[in-house]
Amino acid sequence: MQSYMYHPMSQLHIESTQKFKDTTISVRFLSELTEKSATTLAILALIMEDRNQYAATKQQMTQWMDQLYGAKLDVRSIGYGKSISFEVRSKVIDDRYIDRSIAKEHFEWLLTMIQYPLLSAETLKEAKLMLKATLLRNQDSATKYAINQAFTRAGAGYPLSIDTSGSLDVLDDITLDDVKSAHTMLLSAARVDVFVITSAQPQMYQALFEHSYLNTTRVDSETMYTLQHRDMTQEVMKKELKQTNLVMVYNAQIIPSDELYWPLRVALVALGQLPSSLCFTEIREKRSLCYFIGANMVTFDGAVYVYTGIDAKEKQQVIQLVGEQIQRIIDGDIDENLLVNSKTMMINSLYGMVDDPFAMINFLYQRLLMKSDVHMDSVIQMIQQVSMAKMGEAMASLVLRTIFSLEPMEEQA
Amino acid sequence: MNVTHPRYKETLREFTTENGLRCILVFKPDYQGSCALLGTPFGALDLEQVDQEGTIYHVIPGTAHFLEHKLFENPEGDIMNVFTDLGAQVNAFTSYHETVYYFTTSADVIEPLNVLMDFVANPSISEASVEKEKGIIVQELNMYEQMPDVRLMMETYKSLYHNHPLKFDIGGDEQSVLSVSKEHLDECYLRNYHPQQMVLVVATGVDLDVIEETIRKKQSEHPVRAMQKVVRASVNEPIEVVNTYHTITMDVQSEKVAVAFKITEFFDSPLKRLKAEWAMRFLNEAAFSSLNPAYQQWMDDEIITDFFGVDSDFGEDYGFVLFFNETSDPKQFEDFVLEQWEKATISEVTLQQLKRRSLGSAIRRMNHLDDLALGIMRSTFEQMDYFETIDVIETISLDEVLAIKQLVHVENRSVITLSKKA
Known part of the structure; x- marks a missing residue:
């Protein structure tokens, strides 16, 4: 992907390709993550998708x-981590499959969508209602809710505890001025990265970007951090369910800039991301104790979790x-x-990304935020170099921080 | 021979191996990855099968899904590990209509393809492993049971159908799963996994000559066995629904309602059915989405939420139109659906707009190897050409869309309420 920087923290990235049948565009603004900013941006997202000053009705x-x-x-x-990315993404059919060219019109339309959402008392009220419904609905998804609750407890006092989809606690207090301020901040100050994957001429996008409101000096926002260690907490929540949703959160204090980052990522694949992974084999296949089990990482917070x-x-x-x-990996057993x-699976998954526009964009964006080499080859090399000993060293840094379980009421258990 | 579609610019090759396996290869030259699907039209609806002599075979609910789990076992262990060793990701799914085994890889495609064909053709199911699998499947069913949306859908099917197998969950229930035996799985396998019944689709950037040669060679190694031709037995399903009103309770935050119309007139060809599905979709989109100027008022009046939606499904011997919403006032929602259904209409301008949207969306789906391969497999099971299933969008007339309304008889409905446990 070719990158063009016009101002600090304002970049355009274009991949020119005939491979896909559509053009994919992603505009990402980065700003500080707080409970209020997450909720305000969630409201703004709903309004932006809904109506516009140039299209005042649904x-x-x-x-x-x-x-x-x-x-x-x-x-x-x-x-x-400490930041939240507000992403506006769009896809449109490639000009080759229709009888007129719409690539330019599409980019202009997208810029209008971002610049002119219909911010009014009416749209705010509707967006708040919708967000409230979504947040309540999320609580009905047992696995999602259990992971969310585990992060709330494990990340108390840190960004890990903040749900980026918004908070019911602050929703009612968000005003129209809050939403307008957040929107102004995005348009004028927040770091922006625009990604375009298209068969259309890159010069056209460059010219449109250069003359748009996106092309201004902007400020970066911090992302990675680590949690300080503290004693492990364990909590049980009861609900009428048929299954216990168990989440174990570990503090690894390993972030992407650390030497042990890639060994940790490989170790997590071995622990719980493959059919031959240790958890899948020992807990599901040998003992039939579960249907699903997985291990993953909250990358920019340096935390790891296992869920089942x-x-x-x-x-x-x-x-x-x-x-x-976990101990087996530490011991090299x-x-x-x-x-x-x-x-191999991690590397293949990286190779496979080039067939999926959003996967390509996500990879590049994450590498940019990590301030790391953006080339896939260098990532692959780092993965290839991971040894059993390094993997053990990375896993030895895990400190169990929270065990949270969402359990059936006694009579259902 | 490779054939490139002039409009959609996709290159396909079709052939049938000597043992009868129908193969469709898609050449995606710029793609790093490959995707292969091997499927049989044996799904959760196949609970009664009949052979040419008229013998009826009863299938325990959930068997197709159970079989899907067990095919991954081989004498050396789990077949998934073999794929992992080859750098490929394998999985499978069972729907009401089919069971599909597939892998994706961005590394070598040949060896995983050989393994896919081998493991599906050579099951090795032991009694002990069948017993062990029951625990895993019961956990899977429990997981789905606690999902409100899934539960609402299942309860809707149960309220619509007396006898039709749609009333059973794809995975069956705990009781049916516990009653499945190795013998039952073996019998179902033999009846439904003959190469002549199956379809293999591979979407890849690798030279199709190499893929074809691999498939032909592997299939020639598989022992040829006689095929027991079976079809799904017809179901004696009454016109009336089981329950007009039914309420379930769950420990949830959001209460939901479904209003489903049972359709009892069917189509004598897959193409007619497909056209009817598109027509119903266009009508519903025009009448029940933001294309209808009244939509905003419905939201403002809090009759509907962003969860509101409408779906329809027309099968060979079943059909329904389903409206769903989040509300604690099911009666108000039911009245709303009935009133708006009565008014539902579409203009020529809106129809053209929807056709353009649907065409764009169908073409964009071809970007995804798995979506494309599955679309091809499903249209092949239905004896249709995949690209014709897209072309058909443009052939639907306003009269056809307006006429589709006649399929619905509003009195034949079920209203399912998922309410909060007090």
Whole structure:
């Protein structure tokens, strides 16, 4: 992907390709993550998707998108440690498959969508109602809710505890002025990265970007941090469920700039991301204790978590088994083949990204935020260099911080 | 021979191996990855099958799904590990209509393709492993059971259908899963996994000559066995729904309602069914989305939320139109659906707008190897050409869309309420 920097923290990245049948654009603004900013941006996202000063009704908005052969618009927020990225993404069919050229019109339309959302008391009220419904709905997804609750407890006092989809606690207090201020901040000050994957001429996008409001001096926002160690906490929440959703959060204090970052990523694949991973093999396949189990990382917060759905009475056994699998990696007590496979699968997954525009964009953006070499080859080399010993060293840094379980009421267990 | 579609610019090659396996290869020259799907049209709806002699075979609910789990076992262990060793990711799914095994890889495609064809053709199911798998499947069913949306859908099917197998969950229930035996799985496998019944689709950037040669060679190694031709037995399903009103309670924050119309007139060809599905989709989109100027008022009046939606599904011997919403006032929502259905209409301008949108979306889906391969597999099971299923969008007339309304008889409905546990 070719990058063009016009001002500090204002960049355009273009991949010219005939490979895809559509043009993909992602505009990402980066700013500080707080409970209030996450909630305000979640409201702004809903308003931006909904209506615009140039398309004042839902019907006009839909008609406008349909004129662009059903252009897709999706606005969302993603957490990156201390920061939150507000992303406006869109896809439109490539000019080669229709009878007129719409690439330029599409980019101009997207810039208008971002610049002129319809910010009014009416749209604010509707967005708040929708956000409230979404946040309540999220609580009904047992796995998602359990992970969220585990992060709230493990990350108390840190950005890890903040749900980037918003908070019911502050939702009612958000005013129209708050939303307008957040919008102004995005347009004028927040770091912006625009990604375009297209068969259209890059010069056209460069010219449009150069003459747009995006092309101004902007400020960066901090991302990576680590949690300080503290004593482990354990908490149980009861609900009428058929299954216990168990989440174990570990503080690794390893972030992407650390030497042990890639060894940790490989170790997590070996622990719980493959059918041959230790947790899958020992807990599901050998003992039939669960249907799903996985291990993952909250990259910019240096935290690791293991999650599963189990029978309530098996909880202690599963906690012990997870601990044993981590210890096996620390001790180097795993098949060499698992190490090789973990690295191979990570590398293949990186190669496979080039077939998915958003995966390409996510990879590049994350590397930019890490301030790391953006080339895939250098990442692959780092993965290839991971040894059993380094993997053990990375896993030895895990400190169990929180065990959270969402469990069935006694009579259902 | 490779054929490049002039409009969609996709290059396909089709052939049938000597043992009868139908193969469709898609050449995606710039793609790093490959995706291969091997599927059989044996799904959760196949609970009664009948052979040419008229013998009826009963299938325990959840068997297709159970079989899907067990095919991953081989004498040396789990087949998933073999794929991992080859740098490929393998998985499978069972729907109401089919069971599909697939892998994706951005490394070598040949060896995983050989393994895929081998493991699906050579099951090795032991009694002990069937017993062990029951625990895992029960956990899977429990996971779905606690998802409110899934539960609402399942309860809707149960309220619509007396006898049709849609009333069963794809995975069955705890009782049916516990009653599955190795013998039952073996019998179902033999009846439904003959190469002549199956379809293999590979989407890849690798030379198709190499892929074809690999497939032909591997298939020639598999022992040829006689095929027991079976079809899904017809279901004696009453016109009326089971429950007009039904309420379930869960420990949830958001209460939901579904209003479903049971359709009892069916289509005699897959193409007619597909056209009817598009027509129903266009009508519903025009009448129940933001294309309708009244939509804003419905939201302002809090009759609907952003969760509100409408879906329709037309099968060979079933059909329904389903409206769903989050509300604690099911009666108000039911009245709303009935009133708006009565008014539902579409203009020529809106129809053209929707056709343009749908065409753009269908073309964009071809970017994804897995979506493209699955679309091809499903249209092949339906004896249709994949690209024709997209072309058909442009052939639908306003009269056809307006006429589709006649399929719905509003009195034949089920209203399912998912309410908060007090």
